[in-house]
Amino acid sequence: MRSIVLARIDDRLIHGQVVTAWCKTTGANAIVIADDDVARDEFSQRLLKACAPPGMTIHTLTLSDASSYLRSTGEGDERIILLTKTPGVMEYLLEEGVNIGRIILGGMGMKAGRKRFNKNVSASEEEISSMKRIVSRGVDIDYQMVPKERPVNVKKLLSKS
Template sequence: MPIVLVRIDDRLVHGQIVQGWLKILDVNIILVVSDIVTLDTMQQMLMTMAVPDNIKLDIKNLKNATNGITNGQYDKERVMILAVSPSDILYMIEAGADFKSVNVGGMHFISGKRQLLRNLCVNDNDVESLHKIHIKSVEIEGRILPEDEKKDIMPLIEKEYRSMHRR
């Protein structure tokens, strides 16, 4: 399966995806991985309206998305995967998804998170998951838009990881 982009972005489908990433990536499916969105018909409707008609929007919970990826459902497609959290990506990788690179595009501030960069706010679980993804030889890069320079965020994550394990 040509997975064109695996992205962590807590906003999932939004203007930067539609106007930025879709304009340069030749995808025919956006796979939104979210247990919450699968239960929210309003969010599903809004995302469907935002995605161009020539691109299929597939919204699945984590388990079903992982099964689809690992069982070859998307093998003949060009897929952009959007997930809310690093733990979702880690789950897919540990279940057999073969991701070479993960783009961290937006992990915004909510209570309990600490800000490392403008668009990178993490809690301990995020740091732990990103660390585990990285040690599986998966590239992790930070970039909001495709024309932005790739930023290696792992030095920041590893610093947080070491700090967590000294507490």
């Protein structure tokens, strides 16, 4: 049976913190990356797979395929870390019926159209609106870089934005 053990927004996708801390803490044995661009870019897929821990199954899927995959039960015991680059993708997956109870907000770097939202997070107005809509659905979003860090509920930060 498939279960999402961690849903994380982080524009770096697979990197040291995900590999060393979150995989170990969650007991995940699979990573699903929901991103249309990565799903169509073979080079990016190879890089991400090379960064993953040995034995970890990596699925790089379009948003539509990720939605279908995550809503199906699957076979065996698949404990999934779901990674997206933006809140909008998580919102899409929720709207499609994917069961996500809590989202961890990791890093979202500064780029055009974004302003600093929190320590390691920059977000555009649309990304902030997306997070507000997710929270209004009853899904908690916590800012937490690594498992040992105390999570900060984003609801308080959103009320200031």
